Amino acid sequence: MPGRMPMRAMEATVAASTRLHLRFAAATLAVIATAGGALLWYVQHQEVRQAERNVSMHARYVVKSILRDELTAADLKAPVTGARRKKLDWLFDARVLVDGGLRVKLYRADGIVTYSNILALIGTEADDMGELRTVLGGRTVRDVTYLNREGGTGKNAKALEVYVPLTLRGASRPAGVFELYQSYAPVASAVRSFVMPFALLLLATLVGLWAALFPLIQRMVRALEGDRAARRSAELALEETSEQLRQAQKMEAIGRLAGGVAHDFNNLLLAINGYSEFLATSLTDERQRRFAEQIRFAGERAATLTQQLLAFSRRQVLQPRVLDLNESIVEIDAMLRSLIGDGIRVQLELEGSLKPVEADPSQVGQVLLNLAVNARDAMAGEGTLTISTRNDGDDVVLEVTDTGVGMDEATQARIFEPFFTTKDVGQGTGLGLATVYGVVAQSGGTIAVRSTPGRGATFVVRLPATEGTGAEDLVDEVVPFVGGERILVVDDEKIVRDLLAQMLREQGYDVGVAGSGREARALDGPWDLLLTDVVMPETDGVKLSRQIEARHVLFISGYDQKALVEANASFLQKPFNRDELSRTVRGLFDGDDARNVLARAS
Numbered sequence: 001m002p003g004r005m006p007m008r009a010m011e012a013t014v015a016a017s018t019r020l021h022l023r024f025a026a027a028t029l030a031v032i033a034t035a036g037g038a039l040l041w042y043v044q045h046q047e048v049r050q051a052e053r054n055v056s057m058h059a060r061y062v063v064k065s066i067l068r069d070e071l072t073a074a075d076l077k078a079p080v081t082g083a084r085r086k087k088l089d090w091l092f093d094a095r096v097l098v099d100g101g102l103r104v105k106l107y108r109a110d111g112i113v114t115y116s117n118i119l120a121l122i123g124t125e126a127d128d129m130g131e132l133r134t135v136l137g138g139r140t141v142r143d144v145t146y147l148n149r150e151g152g153t154g155k156n157a158k159a160l161e162v163y164v165p166l167t168l169r170g171a172s173r174p175a176g177v178f179e180l181y182q183s184y185a186p187v188a189s190a191v192r193s194f195v196m197p198f199a200l201l202l203l204a205t206l207v208g209l210w211a212a213l214f215p216l217i218q219r220m221v222r223a224l225e226g227d228r229a230a231r232r233s234a235e236l237a238l239e240e241t242s243e244q245l246r247q248a249q250k251m252e253a254i255g256r257l258a259g260g261v262a263h264d265f266n267n268l269l270l271a272i273n274g275y276s277e278f279l280a281t282s283l284t285d286e287r288q289r290r291f292a293e294q295i296r297f298a299g300e301r302a303a304t305l306t307q308q309l310l311a312f313s314r315r316q317v318l319q320p321r322v323l324d325l326n327e328s329i330v331e332i333d334a335m336l337r338s339l340i341g342d343g344i345r346v347q348l349e350l351e352g353s354l355k356p357v358e359a360d361p362s363q364v365g366q367v368l369l370n371l372a373v374n375a376r377d378a379m380a381g382e383g384t385l386t387i388s389t390r391n392d393g394d395d396v397v398l399e400v401t402d403t404g405v406g407m408d409e410a411t412q413a414r415i416f417e418p419f420f421t422t423k424d425v426g427q428g429t430g431l432g433l434a435t436v437y438g439v440v441a442q443s444g445g446t447i448a449v450r451s452t453p454g455r456g457a458t459f460v461v462r463l464p465a466t467e468g469t470g471a472e473d474l475v476d477e478v479v480p481f482v483g484g485e486r487i488l489v490v491d492d493e494k495i496v497r498d499l500l501a502q503m504l505r506e507q508g509y510d511v512g513v514a515g516s517g518r519e520a521r522a523l524d525g526p527w528d529l530l531l532t533d534v535v536m537p538e539t540d541g542v543k544l545s546r547q548i549e550a551r552h553v554l555f556i557s558g559y560d561q562k563a564l565v566e567a568n569a570s571f572l573q574k575p576f577n578r579d580e581l582s583r584t585v586r587g588l589f590d591g592d593d594a595r596n597v598l599a600r601a602s
Helices: 007-070 082-095 129-136 185-218 222-282 286-313 325-340 361-379 409-414 432-442 494-506 517-522 541-547 562-567 578-590 592-601
Strands: 101-108 113-116 141-146 158-166 176-183 321-323 344-350 357-359 383-392 395-402 446-451 457-464 486-490 510-514 527-533 550-557 570-573
Touching: 007 082, 007 141, 007 158, 007 176, 007 185, 101 158, 129 141, 129 158, 129 176, 158 185, 222 286, 222 494, 321 325, 321 361, 325 344, 325 361, 325 383, 344 361, 357 361, 357 457, 361 383, 361 395, 361 432, 361 457, 432 446, 432 457, 486 494, 486 517, 494 510, 494 527, 494 578, 510 517, 517 541, 527 541, 527 578, 541 550, 550 578, 570 578
Parallel strands: 344 383, 486 510, 486 527, 527 550, 550 570
Antiparallel strands: 101 113, 101 176, 141 158, 158 176, 321 357, 383 395, 395 457, 446 457
16 A cells, blocks of 8 residues: 555564664663662762771770770780680670670780680681781771681671770780671661662663653554554463462462461561660660660561461461450441442441450451452442341351342352452452451351352351450559569570560569570579470470470460460460560469460450
8 A cells, every 4th residue: 555664664663663772771771770880889888987987986995994994914815714714705795795796806915816705716816917916006907807707606797897906904005906796787788778769769760761762762663563462462361361370379379488487577576676675765865765666666567567477378376355246346337338338338237235255356357348348349339238246046146248249059169268269350369258267267166158149148157155254454453573483585596585585684583595495405494484486496395395394384486376276375476575575474473364364465
């Protein structure tokens, strides 16, 4: 046809425009990557220099305020051994190696190491005598290095190294050199915190450039879009099918990994929240205390995310208490109406003398929300949602009825299976009703469905009634107070066990710590309380509790443990704060009734 570009010419135009796209993209990417890399190098350089200055100030402070009075001339004449070495071990561990301190050394003037918290390094020689003489002349030397470049045991971690002249009390010139290794991890963390926002900014800049100039090239290739549409549609259909398969496989993998991830993550959150709480209560500067409280607030938000992850894997630790289902429904009524939209009428038919049940209030709310969302989708935005409660013998029955499209028998048979859904592709994951089933089953109840195609559906939840009363009014009667009992803390995470020991020692308890079952068994008993993690490499906490002589046992973990539930053991979920720990421990010592109240409260 006249005026129509020949196919070969069109293909040549497309090839040229593609090359232009690639050249422009490569050029802009190279320029921005170069500028970004230079800025990142500068940021890292400045962070390292500032960190080195901080470590130098800390080391000089240690020399002037601690070591010059605590050390003697004999400590710098010959390698320290015996009781003196143990005393120096305690001194450096308790007062010097804090906030990321890794290793210390004391050198005498000829370069021999007379003391180190790493026993294998005592008696070794300095690898750079010129550097040592510089320090003995009164200068401070600092560098970034690796912990075990001169020998030693343990992980060869990256560290900030500083040498400071050591002058003893009464002396006029340095008698030796003090060397301190500080963790490089905070520097790396600060750099990483800058990298992501900066990378996003660079990406946005790059995309902006492309977006401004690419349309000029795009107009040159629009003539081919019609010919490619059919093939693209077929490819998209195949991609959607493949994406569904990948999504199902990914969700299944996440479910399997969730428990283990949550365990390690909750250990970190326990330390973050615990130490930020200590920091907030110890600071007098209002601005700094506000910073510490923000750290704790972020940790608590992270703990909420962990609970959502556990809910997906059905390994969440439920926190049941005695409650009235009617009150739970009324509390969530406004949220339900807002969620399902104005086109659906909500009716509440609640029995007035409903028996109480024992369940987790937040999980009950989640059950109601999931059932309401399912009903909304079944009614396509118009209809009636009826929520009713009644007593039925020893059970309390909750029914959620909709006027939607209903289900046939084949669908009802699979409705609670994970990843099963009748919705269109991309409209649902099939996890809502599966989660409801898991929560109800974990609460000791059952759930069933009645439905007919075209006549709506009714979900029937049965929970066992209880004769108990809520524990909230009893919690305040138990007031933790300082005790003197012996407590053994066992956890394979050092940062966790050190935090727990500090919390308990503040309460006046005599605390021993162990990082494994072998270490715990080596300590002298008996103990008034064994406080142990459940999941540990050498042996689990349940087995350890049978091997340690202790009057009480309190298990801690980041997720639910079936063995503990079956044994009706005392259990505290990570992460927790020191008030929860204090109340729980005191409750164990003060009596079974108080213990049961506090366990439910925490």
